[in-house]
Amino acid sequence: MSTSPDPEALGPEDEMSVDDGLIVGGAHADKAAEQVFPARQTLLKRLADVxxxxxxxxxxxERAVTADLLVEMxxxxxxGERLRVARRLxxxxxxxxxxxxxxxxxxxxxARFLIEDCDSLAETDxxxxxxxxxxxxxxxxxxRKYIGPVVAEALTDTGDIATVEQLLKNRTSTLSQGAIEAAxxxxxxxxxxxxxxxxxxELRPSSAYVMFWWADADVRRVILSRFAVNREVMQDSAGDVFAMAAKEGWSDPLARKALQFIERRQRNREALKKSPFASLEAAIAExxxxxxxxxxxxxISYLSGIKPSTGAKIxxxxxxxxxxxxCKATGLKKADLRNLWRALRRPGQKDGEVHPDLERVLVVYDTLAVDRAQTVLRYWNWSLSSALTPMMIRALSQGESMEIDVLSVPQRAAMLAFAQDLKR
Known part of the structure; x- marks a missing residue:
């Protein structure tokens, strides 16, 4: 008859050395790792079958108890044994x-067998x-196929560039606004x-407008054509509110800031009254x-209806x-744009032709509608100045960290845009 060892009959010197390939310990562990145990492999397969x-x-x-035993094994x-079980499951x-x-x-x-192929994994897993x-x-x-917004946000929070790149390329993933902003x-x-x-x-104008500052020329063109929206609906809806706010003497700063974003007029007439220049064009010509x-x-910033911090960024x-x-938002002509280019000492010609950089900018000017250009300019001004509180300025200048979740959308845009300047 076969004399299989009885675990209960083993002495202390034999404990953890049952030679059925399931339990291996002591001095035999390293050697066992290199051995093939048909019984172990068969048992793993049978437990996986159950x-x-x-x-x-x-x-x-029964399934839970079997799974617990399989986990311990x-x-x-x-x-190789773990790989076979993972593929099966x-x-x-x-x-x-x-x-x-x-x-x-x-x-x-x-792990990749479950990560890539197992459709039944829960978000918690x-x-x-x-x-x-x-x-x-x-x-x-x-x-992985069909990644939801919660998992997508957790992946972007890792900060691993290769992971985020794979996620953005995955057309079956759904990204939350938080994931987009992190990316x-x-x-x-x-x-x-x-x-x-x-x-x-999922990319929204707020994120596109701030990404504009470090995007290349091709992406900038896409941002200005896709996200430079008009404000006709807002203007029609709030048309009578301007008179109401004027009657109140523009005393409500919250309403005044919102109406400044909506209104059609871009240039600042009050600034012109105080300016040493006869017009915005005259300031640029000088x-x-x-x-x-x-x-x-x-x-130039004041006359354009924007804050100096926004003007400096531009x-x-x-x-x-x-x-x-x-220039397009403020109604300036191409000649004024060329003057502004010259004022900044940028090259206007190359080999007797218009310099490629200036030519590219002139094309952007031609393709932009005035109202759409105003939307972009006013969002920049809103996020880069109005939303930039003294606390944020101090944190940025001193390199302090801030809790992103407590910031508004324009505040986050301002933090990203000016943090980029501080890195230079």
Whole structure:
């Protein structure tokens, strides 16, 4: 007869050395890791079979107990054995929770079967994988089909550029506004994210307008054509409110700020009364002759109906498209745009032809409608000045961190835009 060892009859010196391949310990552990145990492999397969049985064959409690035993075996099993079980379980419509948690954070070669192919994983399982897994796990997860907004936001919060890039390229994912804003923030230092962001349907004007400042010429063109919306509906809706606010003496700062965004007139008539220049055109012409000074730049900003901080951001813009937005929004002509270009000492010609940079900016000027240019300019002014509180200015200048969730949308835009300037 066969004399299989009885675990209860083993002495202390034999404990944890049952030679059926399921329990291996002591000095034999390293050697066992290199051995193939047919009984172990068969038992792993049989336990996986039980877990895979339909509800008509095994009840929930039996499945749970079997899964617990399988988990304990897999903790000590070899990689190939874990891989085979993971591949088998990835096809199930329901995988026991304990098995998911173990295998989804296993080595990427093992985990990928569940991460990529198992449709029945819950959001809690995916979030567990993001918290406990490696960047490689997150990158695999970012390619998964039908990623929801909660998981997408958790993936962008990792700050891993490769993960965020995979997520943005995944057309079956749904991104929350928080995920978009996190990706936009990361794109400042990772320009390769920008082309993927601009293709996302979830991208909103607030994020596009701030991304404009570090986007290349092609993306800027898309932003200005796609997101430079008009304000006709708002203007029609609030048409009678202007008279009401004027009767109140514009005493309500909240209403005044909102109406300044909506109104049709861009230039500041009150600033013109106090200005040493006869017009905005005259200020730009003087700057073209004598060079742009801080005083002239501030006057151009006031006359344009924007704050000096916004004007400084526009005048410093490396690509120059922001200058086209300013000129079109304020009703300036092409000759004024050329003067402004000259005032900033930018090259106007190359090899006897119009310099490519100036030509590109002139094309942007031609393609923009006045009202749409005003929308972009006023949003910049709103976010880069009105929303920039003294607390935010102090935090930015001193490199302090701020809680993003407590900031408004324009405040977040201002923080991103001016943080970029501080990095230079």
């Amino acid at each position: 877990v895979c049985l339909p509800e008509t064959r095994v009840n929930a409690f 897999l903790r000590e099993a070899q990689k 990835s096809k199930l419509s329901e995988v026991p929770h304990t098995l998911v948690r173990l295998l989804i954070t296993d080595e990427p070669e093992v 995916l979030l567990y994988c993001i918290r406990r897994g490696t960047p490689t796990h997150c990158r695999l997860l970012a390619t 936009v923030s990361l794109s400042q230092d990772a320009p390769r994210l920008v082309p993927h962001l601009i293709r996302r349907l 700057a073209a002759r004598s060079g742009m000074t801080r005083h002239t730049a501030e006057e 005048l410093r813009d490396g690509g120059g498209e922001a200058l086209a937005v300013l």
